[in-house]
Amino acid sequence: MARAPRLERQIFEQWANHASSAARLFPVAIPLSTFEKIHPWEEALGLSVRAVTLDKLEQAKEEVIGALRVYRKVPFGKENNFDLLTQDAIREQVEKITDYIYIAMLVITSV
Numbered sequence: 001m002a003r004a005p006r007l008e009r010q011i012f013e014q015w016a017n018h019a020s021s022a023a024r025l026f027p028v029a030i031p032l033s034t035f036e037k038i039h040p041w042e043e044a045l046g047l048s049v050r051a052v053t054l055d056k057l058e059q060a061k062e063e064v065i066g067a068l069r070v071y072r073k074v075p076f077g078k079e080n081n082f083d084l085l086t087q088d089a090i091r092e093q094v095e096k097i098t099d100y101i102y103i104a105m106l107v108i109t110s111v
Contacts, residue, residue, distance in 0.1 A: 032071065061086070 036042075051060035061084065068074075068082050 057086075 030038075047064075049060060049064050051057040065080065065084060068084075069080065072081055074081055
């Protein structure tokens with residue numbers, strides 16, 4: 001029987017020794033209902049979704065919003081009870097925070 005290459009052995013050893021970090025080494029896609037059965041105590045869930053191309057970004061957003069509205073049983077005409085963050089939204093939040101830090105820095109240095 002041939003020995004596993006060194007890199008493969010290291011990866012397996014890392015996975016075997018640190019079961020909690022296994023998800024970082026080997027991401028797995030499972031149905032949401034299965035996740036809820038396995039982890040019933042989880043109250044918050046973060047999903048990462050990537051559009052195939054930039055042209056299909058709006059379509060991807062609409063599909064995700066539609067699927068989440070059905071899953072969370074949001075009635076027609078009501079506001080979403082979840083948030084959808086894009087890279088642009090996160091960038092805008094960071095810019096706002098850095099603007100406040102800049103203003104605070106100016107106030108502190110002017111004293």
